[in-house]
Amino acid sequence: MWRADILLEAGEEVNVVIAAGGTGGHVYPAMALAEEFCSQDSRSMVTFVGTGRSLEHSILSQGDFTVVNIKAQGVVGRGCNRAIMALLLLPRAIWQALRLLRARGAQLVIVTGGYAAPPVMIAAWLLGLRRFILEPNAMPGLANRVTGPLAHRIFLAFESAKPYFNPSRAQVVGIPLRKSFVTQPLPPLPLKVHTLVIFGGSQGAQAINSAMMEALALSRPMRETLNVIHQTGQEDYERIRKAYKKRHLQATVSAFLFDMPTVLRKADLVIARAGAVTLAELAAYGKPSLLIPFPHATHQHQEKNARTREAANAAIVVPQAELTGHRLVDEIEHLMSHPDHLHSMARNSLAQRQTDAARIIVQECRRLCGSVSETV
Numbered sequence: 001m002w003r004a005d006i007l008l009e010a011g012e013e014v015n016v017v018i019a020a021g022g023t024g025g026h027v028y029p030a031m032a033l034a035e036e037f038c039s040q041d042s043r044s045m046v047t048f049v050g051t052g053r054s055l056e057h058s059i060l061s062q063g064d065f066t067v068v069n070i071k072a073q074g075v076v077g078r079g080c081n082r083a084i085m086a087l088l089l090l091p092r093a094i095w096q097a098l099r100l101l102r103a104r105g106a107q108l109v110i111v112t113g114g115y116a117a118p119p120v121m122i123a124a125w126l127l128g129l130r131r132f133i134l135e136p137n138a139m140p141g142l143a144n145r146v147t148g149p150l151a152h153r154i155f156l157a158f159e160s161a162k163p164y165f166n167p168s169r170a171q172v173v174g175i176p177l178r179k180s181f182v183t184q185p186l187p188p189l190p191l192k193v194h195t196l197v198i199f200g201g202s203q204g205a206q207a208i209n210s211a212m213m214e215a216l217a218l219s220r221p222m223r224e225t226l227n228v229i230h231q232t233g234q235e236d237y238e239r240i241r242k243a244y245k246k247r248h249l250q251a252t253v254s255a256f257l258f259d260m261p262t263v264l265r266k267a268d269l270v271i272a273r274a275g276a277v278t279l280a281e282l283a284a285y286g287k288p289s290l291l292i293p294f295p296h297a298t299h300q301h302q303e304k305n306a307r308t309r310e311a312a313n314a315a316i317v318v319p320q321a322e323l324t325g326h327r328l329v330d331e332i333e334h335l336m337s338h339p340d341h342l343h344s345m346a347r348n349s350l351a352q353r354q355t356d357a358a359r360i361i362v363q364e365c366r367r368l369c370g371s372v373s374e375t376v
Contacts, residue, residue, distance in 0.1 A: 018034065018112070025275040033046075035179050036361070070116055093118075097119045108130040110132045122147070134361065136276035137157065137158065139305075153364060156172045175280035175354070195266050197229045213240065222336075234256065237253070261281075264281060268288075269289070269335060283314070289316070292319070293317070293320070314351070316345075
């Protein structure tokens with residue numbers, strides 16, 4: 001194995017490579033870590049490794065980051081032939097990652113899961129770099145579980161994920177949040193449902209979009225009272241935009257919400273999927289929610305995420321199999337007519353707020369980069 005041990009002095013800049021390809025749930029925590037590295041030392045250089053998906057480019061283009069793509073594909077849930085193809089691509093992806101890490105002079109590598117994580121982690125292991133995993137879900141993804149034994153430290157958002165990793169190297173810290181979520185004063189907790197935000201994840205959710213349109217058609221109080229902000233996803237944008245227009249309903253309809261901090265500050269109630277980042281951002285502002293977990297998420301991790309918030313009485317979980325316009329009307333009108341319940345959910349949501357994860361992770365990464373005592 002090639003060795004490239006690099007000691008990091010206190011206050012010294014660091015070259016970081018973060019593999020964060022896939023969904024917003026992988027990319028946004030990575031952006032939060034990049035912000036924190038640069039905040040602790042403005043000379044630090046962060047390079048993102050992705051898979052070339054347009055969503056990654058759209059999100060990362062908001063910051064002044066270098067993005068390099070490698071050829072990697074997923075294995076789980078993609079069918080036998082596509083899984084075999086993904087495995088055949090792995091050696092090439094590892095070689096690309098090796099070249100990248102050497103070219104960038106990387107001192108440490110962080111992976112957040114997704115297609116790009118395994119080749120980058122393996123390449124960092126071959127080069128003897130310091131290696132870290134961020135696992136944001138209550139049920140860890142396959143990429144992070146497989147590469148876990150190669151990591152010097154695994155940072156977790158949920159205690160329930162700890163048994164899947166070496167307990168001496170796993171640390172529960174929460175989800176890193178972008179600074180825009182933690183530097184502004186907290187908005188007041190909602191006392192009534194006036195602004196409703198519908199957010200089906202970074203790619204939208206057709207089932208949620210359709211149920212919401214049905215609910216608005218059924219409920220006069222919702223039509224006449226609510227200010228609606230609706231993210232549809234790119235593929236469903238035109239259908240939903242036209243549906244609002246046809247029904248003469250007032251709403252702010254977007255394919256993607258880039259400024260989520262501003263949108264969530266306005267929200268009194270949020271209808272959302274249950275990705276780990278979404279839950280962390282809701283808690284950051286103390287927002288009550290109706291959570292509809294994505295039913296096809298690997299190992300049902302969104303269901304597990306959502307149930308943690310339900311157990312804390314911060315959210316109401318509606319499985320997609322039970323999702324209808326009538327069900328949404330029942331839940332939303334109940335909260336509209338029971339402001340005490342809404343406010344209680346908001347307080348419980350705020351109690352889940354964790355805003356220090358990025359600082360803790362970055363400090364621990366820097367500390368371990370200055371140590372030669374831990375090896376894998």
